[in-house]
Amino acid sequence: MFIDTHAHLDFPDYKAEIGAVLGRAKDADVGKIINVGVDFISSRKSADLARHYPEIYGSIGFHPEAALELDLETISSLSTIAQHKKIVAVGEIGLDYYNLRRSSKYARYPSREQQIFCFEQMLDLALELRLPVIVHMRESEIDTLAVLKSFSSGIRGVVHCFSSDFEVAQKILDLGFLISFTGNITYPKSEAKDVIKKIPLGSIMLETDSPLLAPQPYRGKRNEPAYVVEVAKKIAEIKNISLSEVEQSTTKKAESFFGLSD
Numbered sequence: 001m002f003i004d005t006h007a008h009l010d011f012p013d014y015k016a017e018i019g020a021v022l023g024r025a026k027d028a029d030v031g032k033i034i035n036v037g038v039d040f041i042s043s044r045k046s047a048d049l050a051r052h053y054p055e056i057y058g059s060i061g062f063h064p065e066a067a068l069e070l071d072l073e074t075i076s077s078l079s080t081i082a083q084h085k086k087i088v089a090v091g092e093i094g095l096d097y098y099n100l101r102r103s104s105k106y107a108r109y110p111s112r113e114q115q116i117f118c119f120e121q122m123l124d125l126a127l128e129l130r131l132p133v134i135v136h137m138r139e140s141e142i143d144t145l146a147v148l149k150s151f152s153s154g155i156r157g158v159v160h161c162f163s164s165d166f167e168v169a170q171k172i173l174d175l176g177f178l179i180s181f182t183g184n185i186t187y188p189k190s191e192a193k194d195v196i197k198k199i200p201l202g203s204i205m206l207e208t209d210s211p212l213l214a215p216q217p218y219r220g221k222r223n224e225p226a227y228v229v230e231v232a233k234k235i236a237e238i239k240n241i242s243l244s245e246v247e248q249s250t251t252k253k254a255e256s257f258f259g260l261s262d
């Protein structure tokens with residue numbers, strides 16, 4: 001069984017198709033999925049999905065893009081949602097400086113300082129709730145690592161959709177964090193090969209980041225958890241090991257890291 005540790009099935013891309021999406025995941029032997037919150041509404045929807053579907057777990061969090069919507073009342077509501085036992089992480093949280101230059105679905109794009117403030121508040125919440133964190137890091141390696149370092153004792157985490165180089169990967173592993181990879185490692189121009197080759201299999205988890213980043217041969221289409229198998233195949237190919245070795249290691253890691261019980 002494979003686990004997709006990062007999907008956004010609450011996004012409008014799926015509408016009423018969740019049942020079919022989960023059916024295809026089951027057929028592909030993807031038995032557990034973590035639905036990841038990006039703001040208050042999606043965190044609440046994550047919890048609803050987790051309550052409704054046995055194979056779905058949820059996380060609560062504020063993506064850096066949503067940083068300006070976070071206030072104390074919202075943090076306390078998130079904390080209440082997180083009391084459900086199938087809420088297994090705080091995420092996705094972090095820093096995104098790539099989009100500082102681009103437009104956003106939110107009214108204003110948060111500055112670096114505003115993103116860091118939101119990130120730190122979410123890390124405080126994770127400490128309080130004793131939950132691991134799912135970190136989003138885009139063109140923000142230096143600041144992300146600095147913030148994580150200042151929290152490192154007591155925080156367990158994974159940096160998701162890893163797309164940096166080996167040097168950054170090593171610093172993440174030195175903090176005791178894990179790394180997860182999405183479908184973008186299957187793209188011809190991906191530079192993840194070097195990183196995947198060099199880091200231990202035991203530090204890796206699988207994800208899709210659905211509906212984004214569909215792997216080859218589905219690139220350009222809507223992504224879904226069933227396709228996480230393509231990510232596993234690519235890792236097996238790069239590391240020159242069997243698919244079942246990747247499956248067993250990543251599943252075991254995800255289950256213990258997030259405490260996924262049946």
Ligand SMILES: [Zn+2]
Pocket residue numbers: 006008036092209
């Ligand atoms: Zn995501």
